[in-house]
Amino acid sequence: MSGRSLLVVGAGPGLGGAVARRFARDGYAVGLVGRDAARVAELAAELRAAGSAAESAIVDITDVAAATEAVTGLGQRLGSIDVLHFNPSAFRQQDPLHLTVAGLLEDVALGVGALLTVLQAARPFLASGARVTATGSMAADEPWHEAASLGVQKAGLRNLVRSIDATLAPAGIRAVSVTVRGTLAEQGPFSPGRVAEAIHAAAGRPAEDWRTEVAYDGSGDGTGDGAAVD
Known part of the structure; x- marks a missing residue:
């Protein structure tokens, strides 16, 4: 394939699908990584019907060998990865008195x-100008104690994105986490489509004004000076 391409890790009917559709409207070929074969196939078919090139892989991304093989294969089929979007997280409704160490580590392995795993597999296909984006959450700063592992995941994700950005910036590749300061809903400012717009805008921020974290509070696209944080 030629032209720009997006790889969505954690593709499905919600935000992952919305991100795929948003970039596809800009002419991106799309690679989809997910666990639910039926949902991923449905999304890929929708993108193709709209005129976009779409490739997919069904894999458990916590399986390092299988996920590495899947991302490598998609990178080869796409030819390049211009935007790598990481969407997954685990929701486990357990407070710190019931959350086990094994459960916490299982969730952190996913989120x-x-x-x-996917970054290291995708790296050969990321050239200067490529972007790595991740779905962040206000749970990183304001965790709900009854789902304690989610806050740990989102705080860790934001921290890791900062390290990724510092590591890849000399090669012209930048990374950003988009902190969603609200609860995802089917409609309204925190609908998947609106949040996808914020992720798209964050990926398109000029390098000279880059931020490793952008907050989306539902009032705009998340790239205004009042919403962005370093």
């Missing part, structure tokens, strides 16, 4: 650790 944080898997980003290392």
